[in-house]
Amino acid sequence: MDSMRSDSAMAVKILVAGGFGVGKTTLVGTVSEISPLRTEEALTEKSIGIDDTAFVQQKTTTTVAMDFGRITLKTGLSLYLFGTPGQDRFWFMWDELCQGALGAVILVDTRRLSDCFASIDYFERRGLPFIIAVNSFDGAQRHDPRDVRIALDLDNEVPIVVCDVRQRESAKEALITLVEHVLSAMSRRTA
DSSP states (O other): OOOOEETEEEEEEEEEETTTTTSSHHHHHHHHHOOOOOEEEOOOOOTTTTTTOOOOOOOEEEEEEEEEEEOOOTTTTEEEEEEEEOSGGGGGHHHHHTTTEEEEEEEOOOGGGGGHHHHHHHHHHHEEEEEEEEEETTTTOOOOOHHHHHHHHHHTTEEEEOOOTHHHHHHHHHHHHHHHHHHHHHHHEEE
């Protein structure tokens, strides 16, 4: 695990991943205790037919490299958050962003569940622990997490949480769930 230690404090790298327009930039901005770094560019006519904005019609920008923020938990653990770009054409960034990461939160929009399959596959192939965070979009039908697990064909040990990335405590709970999942996976490996 790549981390930086200072006395009793520790910092770890966390990825926030998922499809286009699922709320990655919003999550990083909602929980970050520093002004988040964003690499957003305006959506242009060139993205018509490539970026599906059907469920996110108000979206006018897209992340082209990454988002970056930081949150320090009460335990003194600092999470360096790296939001990944959601479109396939920017996925060349993922390998770089993934280096040294402890785990990932994969955000899911149940209105377009298939958009997260590539993210799940990416982290499964690399053996990087992840959780699923179902983002509560206004107007979206609510689904039982067990049904989401079946639809995504996930192993039982992968946590699924429902969150609203616009609400700091809700988004923070998703991050805490990931840290707990990673610690649990580490203890199983050493047992």
